[in-house]
Structures are given as structure tokens and as C-alpha cells.
Amino acid sequence: MPAPRPRPSVAAIVAYRAGRPAGSDDLKLSSNENPYPPLPGVVERAAAIMSRVNRYPDAGLHDLYDALAGATGLPRDRFAAGTGSVSVLFAAISAYCGPGDEVVVPWRSFEAYPLAVATAGARAVTVPLRADATHDLAAMAEAVTDRTRVVLVCTPNNPTGPVVTHGDLERFVAAVPDDVLVVVDEAYVEFVRPEDAASGLALLAAGHENVLVLRTFSKAFGLAGLRVGYAIASADVAATIRSVTPPFSVTDVAQAAAVASLEAADELGRRVDAVVEQRQVLVAGLRDQGWQVPDAQGNFVWLPLGEDASAFAEAMQPVAVRPFAGEGVRVSVGLPEANDRFLDLAARWLTGR
Template identity: 50%
Template sequence: MTSIDDLRAIPPAETSEAEGSSPGLRPRGVLGKLPRYAAGKPPVMVDGLESFKLSSNENPLPPLPAVLAAIASETSINRYPDPMTTALRTELAAYLGVPATDIVTGAGSLGALNQILATFAGQNDFDAPDEVVYAWRSFEAYPISVGLAGAAGIQVPVRADGTHDLEAMAAAITDRTRVVLLCTPNNPTGPILTRDEVVDFLAEVPSHVVVVIDEAYQEFVRRPDAVNGIELYRDYGNVIVLRTFSKAHGLAGLRVGYSVSQPSLTEHLRVSAVPFAVSQIAEHAAVTSLRHIDEVEARVQLIVDERTRVVEGLRGLGWNVPEAEGNFVWLALGDHTQDFAARAGEHALSVRAFGSEGVRVSIGEETANTRFLELCGEYTHRPAAR
């Protein structure tokens, strides 16, 4: 009988150069039109300096000790996870005060978003593609996800202060619009949407258009008038709320996100949901973190306090900084964007540069934040306070 080792010893079949290069194989044309997702780079090592990564909006604190202990004992990874993530949805339902049937999980909030787009927007048979309206600049994965879904992205520029121009977004909705994306706080610029302005916006949106309220950074928000998607979705059958365990809970590497919407939407989302997208380890970690939510909130407050220190420090230096309600700040540096990022690298800090638009800097460890402020104090091409 042939063993596995015998099979491994068999050399691969020879192929011609033409066969090996596969010149006839081509990806979908849309791939050549999409931007590449650029993940935050690690910091450059600088002699004598501890390096810090401030480029990916990661929580600088590790998961709670209870979470680390819980996942260390997870041994059933030879089995498929629960495709319905029942334990997590049950825990979330109690925490959010919503029915568990209104929750659909995904591999991070981006995975949950891709499920939404696969369900409601794409290329229809012999018709022009559906349209997805979103603010820009916003989360850089939006144009990629929209394009891969087969839809056409309609980008509406944010205002000078980094806020969504909801009036212009409402005007951009056409008969082909199927989805609108609202990112609050907006990544990378920082401002939130208020409840009143979102309610007014929803009054302008046709009821058959899905409105996604992307709240990846909701736990860091402190403005009392900020929109809370969970409070709104009950009253609007076309609203879907996106949230994640990546930021506040510090579980970015485990990929746990979810959407919340009414049954008329979730019944379709479950069809497009990726099976087994959330692993046993990820589900166990998320459930444990929710059961220690007071500790999570205390850690979030530490980051918020540091955010306040950084924003006040920047403004004290004369920098014009937009409202910051996530775990990051935005520097609208324009043509000086790449130069500032390079200077940060010389100080063993990695930041996220966006072309010639600006730099997003995550709130990190206290030492990192202090060094960032020192760099900004020395930098002369700062956006002036108005």
C-alpha cells in the first residue's frame, strides 16, 4: 500500500513553460481597478530607542488576563466551530439588549461588512452595477470591498473638518443605490455623527436602501449627542449596525465582528454569511471579554484619557486637529504627509500616511504618545489652528 510518505517522495509532473505560466488565466478585470489595502507598517528599529507601532489603530494593551486564560485552555480546534456562534450571540444579546436573532457574526467588522455587500449590492444580470455611497476619505477597505462585490462605489468627499457631508451623500443616492456606509467615528479623520443628523439623513433615504452604521470605535466615543446605532436600528428596518471586538477588547488578531439588524435583513445576511468565520478560540475570547466588560471599559478609559492628553497637547502646540472620538488622531498634513511619516520613523514611531492627504496616528503607550508630541513640537509644517 502506498503511504503518505511515498506520495510526498514522488516528484512533481513536468510541465511545459506555457503550461507553467498559464497565460490564459486572468483574474476579474475589477482587480486591476482596485486600490491595494495597505496595512500599518511596523516601526523601524532605531538604536537607543524603544520602537512603537502607531499605524494600525490597535489597542496597545493585551487582552484581559481572564481572556488569555480562557483561550489557553481551548483544545477543541480539531472540530469545526459552531456556525451560528450561539454562545457569543447569546452573550451579546444580553449585553446590547437585543434579540440574539438580530445578530450575525463575521470575521471582524470587515468580514461582517463583506457579508452585507454580498447580500445587497453587486453586479446584476445584464444591468449596470448597483451603487454604494460612502464618505471619502473613510475606511480604506470600503472601495476594495465594494469593488469585489461587483458594485460601483460613489465617494462623497468629507468636509474640511473631517465630518461626513450628509446632505451631499443624500443627494448622491440614485435609483441604483443599494447601500450607504456611515463610518462613525470616521476612520481616519476622527469625528462622529450625531444622532439627530443621522435621523434627519435617514428621513431622506429610501426605505429600500440599506444604511450601514459602522461603529468599530464606538466604545471610545464620549460625546453625549453621538449616534448609537443600536438605539436606532429598532426603529429603522433598513439600518444595519457594525461593531467589532478588535479595538476596545484588544482581539484584533482573532477576527471577531458582528452586525445587528432587524429579521427582514438578517434572514438574508445568514445566507451570505461565511460558514465558520469565527473560530472557537475567537468566540471563547469574545464571550469571556464581555463577561468582564467593566475591566474592558476601564482600559478603554485609559486610552481615552491618553487621547485627550494628545489632542490637547497638539492644540497647545498650534496644530489644527479634527475632533477625535476614536483611538487615533488625524493630521491633515497635505504635501508634507510622507515627510512627517519619515520623520516619525526616525523617532522609532510608525504612523499611517495616506498619500498626500494626511497622517493617522493611533493612541499607543504613554511613552509613545509623549514622543509623538515631542516630534510634533519640533515639526514646522504643522496644520495651523484656525
């Protein structure tokens, strides 16, 4: 008896591959997680909600949207939250794309982008990164056609690390038709240091209603296990995304943790600074060893190893890193001891010992 068959575009999807587990959480440098525990007050605030988990969450996310509005100065109707920014991305693609539509995607970039496009039945038009691992925005603009519904910009780019400059992004958005949604993925924005880095919020403030900014609590805020992310967009775009997001997606526990995290801004800043300092240690250490490392502005570094990527990752055990077969290896910034262990193993790889 024949079994139900998915749509061809769905059947062709290669499932998302999570970062490799490590023998110790402290040695897991494969998933861009924050190595520090939740911010002060987060566990207590989340635990207080556990006594009412027999009730459905607040589907309107009132506390979270009020907190985001307070943190950004924007009206609460400009936000749309989901279970991580990747969930919001899937909702945005499904809301604006269907069979026959196209999405312009920089590549190599976030592994979930092609999955979101294929799930909607659309076609990903991939544009290679430049030799320095940055977006080729001119080529991406040229790839836009009358079938393009969405373009994706990842800054800093995951997994390669560089940012898009604000001037380049301004020119790119000006070149894209107003009816094309420009998704600016800023999952790692808290770790960015260049003053000329792109700002999706500045473009929204300048009146670009076709810009959508993705943010997450999984990285700098350290809530990867609770899954909270959100979009910032025009009121109309945000309402559209909320309309296609399954109700009760973000739990009250996750919402409480996110609100508490926003209230711990000073400690967040100190922890982000510590990660950035260790990122600089990793980059300097690797370059001193002779590795080519692109500019790193997230909480990770990239090694363009090509065909050696998988073998290198195996040799780094017990430190877990993230190989992209045939392309390179992404190494998350961990605690100092883990970073030093990785640097020692990387040096041994070079010397063949």
C-alpha cells in the first residue's frame, strides 16, 4: 500500500545538522552557545512560572513585547516572536513565498536558510561569498528578479564571521524593489564591534518598510535551551508573521526568562565583553600559528579548510567543533580553558604531531 508522499521540495530537504556533542559542555565549541550560565535572576524568574505549566502560555506575549518595546523604544506592534529566530525566519519565508517564488541567499551562510526556502516550496538563489568571506551584495542585487520575494542578509555572517557595513547595506536596500522583503539576520549583533557595521534598526527608522530584523535570546543572552527569538519590522510585516506563527509557541517559562535577561543589561555587557576578548585570543592565536582566519564579529571563528574540514574536526576531539564538509570549520568561543585546549590541538594538527 503506498504511503503518503511529501511535496517534492520537502522530500529533497537534507535535515538540519546540529553541532556535535562533546564529552563535556565546557569543550563543546560546535554550536555557538554562550559558555556562561543564565544571567542573574533568570533561573529564579523562570522557576517561579513552573507551578502553572498546566496552563497555556500567554499567546499574546504581552510581557515580552512590553519588555522589548522598553528596551528598543519601539511600539510593541513592531515585534513578532517565536521559538528562536530560526522559527521566525521560517514563518517569514512561508508568509511571503510559495511555489515559483525565489529567495536570494548568500552562501556559505546559515544552514537553515535553504531549509526554510524549500519548506515554503520556493527556490533558493545562492550567491557565493567573496574571497574574504563577506557578502557580495552587488551580485546579490543583480540576482533579484521579478520572482524574488525575499533576500537574506546575515551580519555577522554565520559561519564565516564578517559583518556587512552599514553603507553597503543602505545601498543594497535602495537597489532592491520595495516589494521584496529584506531579512537582516542579526543573531550575533551584541558581539559586533566595528562602528561602521550595518544596523537593520537604523534602516527601519529611516523608513525602509521592507526591512525585517531578526534577533535572538539564544546567543549573547544565553537562553539557547529555551528557544526565544523575534523579528522587528513594520507593523504590517510583524502582524503578518504573527498571523502564521503557531499559537502558544513561546512558553511562559521562556518568556519570563527573556524578560529577566533584558533586565540584566549590565551583566550581559560584561559577559559579552568577556566573549569578545576570548574571540580576539582565538583569532590572534590561530593567525600566529599560520591559519587564515576571516574577520570574526560573532561568538565564533571560521577556518576555510576545504576538503580537510572533516578530518580536522575529528582531530580536535575531545573538543567538539563544527565542520562543514568540503568548506571549513566553525569554532565557537568557549571558556578560556577550552579555547586554549583547542589552540593546542590546532597547533598539533599543523605540525603533524
